[in-house]
Amino acid sequence: MSMIVSSIGQGLLWAILGIALFLTFRILDFPDMTVEGTFPLGAATAVTAIANGVNPYLATLLAFVTGAAAGLITGLLYTKGKIPILLAGILVMTACLSVNLRIMGSANVSLLGKKTIFSSHFLESLPKYFDSVFIGLVVIVIVTVLLILFLQTNLGQAFIVTGDNKIMARSIGINTDNMTMMGLMVSNGLIGMGGALIAQNNGYADVNMGIGIIVIALASIIIGEVVFGELTLNQRLVAVTLGSILYRFVLLIVLQLGFSTNDLNLLSAIILAVCLMLPQLSKFLHLNHVLQKGVAKYDED
């Protein structure tokens, strides 16, 4: 039971990354690799700040700011520097690795004995793992509601149309460069904040904690889409969170089968690959179905 609660808590916390990536990967329609750097950047920022006595809420907010700053750099490289988006993201991600080491001063910083947003009387009175469920739920509800409201504004609509048809967006007076940079900033800000929350939940920050993040975030998006099918934009945002929780359940099952946590990145990649191939696989399966039918008919004759 506690394993399931833990999975839900992890799913909720990691869903922030899925929603952040949804803004770039699905709405702006490009893969942003920066997230592999901004996730540990957020974690490093928050953990270092907390270790130096900063209020944990303020530290989490700071993580959003540093993440957004990294996103802005990717955006500038892409829109003004005309560097392809994939490469721009990889450049900033790589640079972040050094920046993170500078911020933390070592490869690993512990929060042992420090006050985090998980250390309140209320949260500590909850049964085990329910603290991450509570924080995750609060944050994800706030983020989702704010995003849904934002996407319904004139600015939000201009943001959506930038990803949908850049030429048309420009022809009706939308500055698509600014929209792209705004998307990258909000997305990476949320990733940084997610990094801060997850580091506080784990009790430490590690420079290598960003590896494989993009696959995990994508998995929650794709699983949500595969499971729930055709949805409106608002529903799709909610589906990301559910996809993130489902992904944790899949991991839980796989770990129960005897794989170790060292295999997590391999497993994540396999899960995502299978989900991405599902349309092709179902075509293949459908083909089998037709073949079987053909054979059955022949037999009847």
Next chain:
Amino acid sequence: MTKTDTPLISLNHIVTKVNTGTPNEVMILRHLDLDIYDGDFITVLGSNGAGKSTLFNTISGELPVDAGTISLKGQDITTMTVEKRTAFLARVFQDPKMGTAPRMTVAENLLLASQRGKRRTLRLRRLKQQLPHFKALTATMNNGLTERLNTATENLSGGQRQALSFLMATEQHPDLLLLDEHTAALDPKTSAELMHQTNQRVTEENLTCLMITHHLDDALKYGNRLIVLDQGQVKFDVRGAEKAELTKEKLLSFFDIIE
């Protein structure tokens, strides 16, 4: 001829090159002069490579000019950005896919276009309140768009998409409307319908409009002014009664001379 003194848009000695600074540099517009007056409905003819699309891209700001000036009502707008120019200028592209956002609905597209050239703020979009207006607007096109206000535009026919693009371009009554062969990708019947509706709306609302076309018949039938581009310059420019008297034979013989 009674014309106001200041043209709406004035292009003076415009030089536009592509691939500037590379060995492939080509001068497309060669010291082009063109004055567009309020109420002009100009059909633009010219063979491939004559500079028609470059002219449009220069007016809209997509391509920077290498020499010359562009002015709007006497004000220099040569270096104004594409986004700023959309406050007075609207465009319909040849490709139906280019003018609309595929995953957004017809109503959402219209709503976005109704904000043309305005600052996009955090104000709620208020789509529902605008639906009656969009219903009436789409009904004028008479092609089933009204029933599909909540359909994503990628599911519309090419004709419907192009009609929507045209509505989006004209709804805010732009000072200048650029139509870049906007019926060329449609079947003959749909094309003729859209052309008819274009003519109706442009004349009724007294829009100033440039329309590129390859159909000599359309160029003669519609509009109150006709220009022919060749090698980056306006080589032929007739208006009013003179244009009305122009025949296809005369036009064809002119094309023979320039070729």
